[in-house]
Amino acid sequence: MRSVSVVIPTYNCAERLLRALQSVEAQTYQAERLECLVIDDGSTDDTAARVRAFAADSRLGVRYVRQANAGPAAARNHGLRLARGDAIAFLDADDTWLPTKLEQQVPLLRGSVALVYCNNSYVDAFGRPITNYVRQVPMHRGDILLPLFCNFFLITSAVVMTRAAIMATGPFDERLAVGEDYEFFLRVARRFHADHVPRQLLVRCVRPDSLSRRDYALDARIDLETLIGFVREHPDFARQHRRDVGRRIAQYRYDFAWRLLEENRRGEAIVELLRSLRTSASVAAARTLVRALVPVNVKAAA
Numbered sequence: 001m002r003s004v005s006v007v008i009p010t011y012n013c014a015e016r017l018l019r020a021l022q023s024v025e026a027q028t029y030q031a032e033r034l035e036c037l038v039i040d041d042g043s044t045d046d047t048a049a050r051v052r053a054f055a056a057d058s059r060l061g062v063r064y065v066r067q068a069n070a071g072p073a074a075a076r077n078h079g080l081r082l083a084r085g086d087a088i089a090f091l092d093a094d095d096t097w098l099p100t101k102l103e104q105q106v107p108l109l110r111g112s113v114a115l116v117y118c119n120n121s122y123v124d125a126f127g128r129p130i131t132n133y134v135r136q137v138p139m140h141r142g143d144i145l146l147p148l149f150c151n152f153f154l155i156t157s158a159v160v161m162t163r164a165a166i167m168a169t170g171p172f173d174e175r176l177a178v179g180e181d182y183e184f185f186l187r188v189a190r191r192f193h194a195d196h197v198p199r200q201l202l203v204r205c206v207r208p209d210s211l212s213r214r215d216y217a218l219d220a221r222i223d224l225e226t227l228i229g230f231v232r233e234h235p236d237f238a239r240q241h242r243r244d245v246g247r248r249i250a251q252y253r254y255d256f257a258w259r260l261l262e263e264n265r266r267g268e269a270i271v272e273l274l275r276s277l278r279t280s281a282s283v284a285a286a287r288t289l290v291r292a293l294v295p296v297n298v299k300a301a302a
Contacts, residue, residue: 009076013094014045034060040064040065073171077172097202138153152182154185165188
């Protein structure tokens with residue numbers, strides 16, 4: 001049985017963090033083969049006191065480490081440097097696991113499979129279930145690079161990986177304020193195969209105050225840089241999947257432009273629509289561009 005290190009980055013999330021820790025403690029996986037690393041990214045709440053109180057009464061081995069605020073990528077990397085397990089499970093502080101998550105996932109880490117993910121359900125910040133959430137998780141096995149490039153379906157808290165694969169892939173990119181997980185998992189998928197458990201073993205918390213929701217434009221621009229950078233660094237992949245790659249980037253720019261238009265950022269939207277059309281022409285993008293170019297007073301007069 002593999003030893004597993006659970007890496008939990010946290011920032012001012014003390015109450016939800018305790019629920020995350022309780023869900024790790026409730027795992028049916030052998031407790032002696034688990035360690036839990038809580039990396040406090042400079043919290044100003046009572047995270048330290050709560051974690052220490054939990055650890056004192058828990059059968060789970062919990063290590064609490066505090067660092068100066070540097071973002072989730074740096075916190076995860078800090079945890080990876082300290083991890084002693086030969087498998088690594090990621091868990092965000094506001095998410096929780098069902099009890100059999102590790103028991104079902106870890107045995108699938110064998111052969112060429114270095115990453116295993118699961119399906120998940122969603123709740124809001126108050127723990128209320130969210131039905132028909134827009135983000136769905138398609139299930140893919142084996143070489144998942146193209147599906148992942150075309151649709152970022154991996155949620156970090158759903159993933160268990162081998163330590164060897166992480167060492168071979170390299171750390172999360174600490175320069176990225178958001179989207180560091182997408183960039184990281186594309187690098188993983190380029191080198192290793194994946195498997196999945198189709199059951200909903202992760203309860204994902206969707207918070208309106210997350211950075212990716214507070215600044216959608218920042219998140220979108222970083223994702224676009226990640227996609228374009230990956231194509232530039234791996235021209236063989238781009239040539240092999242030229243049509244799929246073009247459609248993915250064009251569609252992302254088109255969707256981004258719609259959000260910009262909703263925020264009345266017409267100039268930025270026009271730029272993204274033009275870039276979308278240059279990448280892979282579509283009738284929808286062309287029509288949207290025409291509407292965006294029509295002056296506001298002309299539309300009002302019509």
